[in-house]
Amino acid sequence: MKKKGNKSIIKVFIDTSEKAFVQKSEQFFKNKGIYHERKPLEDGDLKILLKTKEFFTVERKRYDDFVSSYIGKERHIQDQAVRMNENCKHYCCIVHGSFDDITRAARYNPSLKRVKEPTVHKIHQKLEMVYKLPCFFVETEAQYFNKVLELSDMLVKASGTQVLCKSTIGIEDRSDLSMLMAGGGIGEGTARLLLNNFDSPHDALYAPREELLEINGIGEGTVAKIKELKEVFENGVK
Numbered sequence: 001m002k003k004k005g006n007k008s009i010i011k012v013f014i015d016t017s018e019k020a021f022v023q024k025s026e027q028f029f030k031n032k033g034i035y036h037e038r039k040p041l042e043d044g045d046l047k048i049l050l051k052t053k054e055f056f057t058v059e060r061k062r063y064d065d066f067v068s069s070y071i072g073k074e075r076h077i078q079d080q081a082v083r084m085n086e087n088c089k090h091y092c093c094i095v096h097g098s099f100d101d102i103t104r105a106a107r108y109n110p111s112l113k114r115v116k117e118p119t120v121h122k123i124h125q126k127l128e129m130v131y132k133l134p135c136f137f138v139e140t141e142a143q144y145f146n147k148v149l150e151l152s153d154m155l156v157k158a159s160g161t162q163v164l165c166k167s168t169i170g171i172e173d174r175s176d177l178s179m180l181m182a183g184g185g186i187g188e189g190t191a192r193l194l195l196n197n198f199d200s201p202h203d204a205l206y207a208p209r210e211e212l213l214e215i216n217g218i219g220e221g222t223v224a225k226i227k228e229l230k231e232v233f234e235n236g237v238k
Contacts, residue, residue, distance in 0.1 A: 063097030081133035
């Protein structure tokens, strides 16, 4: 008897870069009766054509890879989030695994040795609030695939609205962004740009002038505003 497939998905494109996971993806969608094919994707591990005729891009990360791709010098996941924000209407990152994966990976990746669980939460905050990348956490690969179907169904039922862009993190957690925007001198776009290049508002405020000017989009006017904001915090002036 022919399987009915999924009511929300027309077709799934599977990125060809990770051979082992390609096979797992193909097996899962085959078992669900969902039409799929392999295709090199610029961003995301899956590109899903929904019944609404819109695409849903899903980036998959192991728990340790999620952290290392953020703290590494290449800032891979940050750049990827920016591209998806510019090019995709519906997109997200689904992370599978647990903190134990970081502990194991730290044996081979020194950059992970100092990572604590609160660090992962902070990365999650920044990716959602600063880079506008919705992130979902599951424990297993099986749960990852089920989350893909769940989110696809949710998008179709929502009739195309950008429901995934509504962060799971409360507005009170936007402290990094709001701190740089205090007083209205620096706009949201500039604040996001600074947080894209520095680990914290403090690092941005106390960065040398020359380092700030090396950032594309930061000029003398913005440097002056950053200096004024730093003085405000130092002197307690409102």
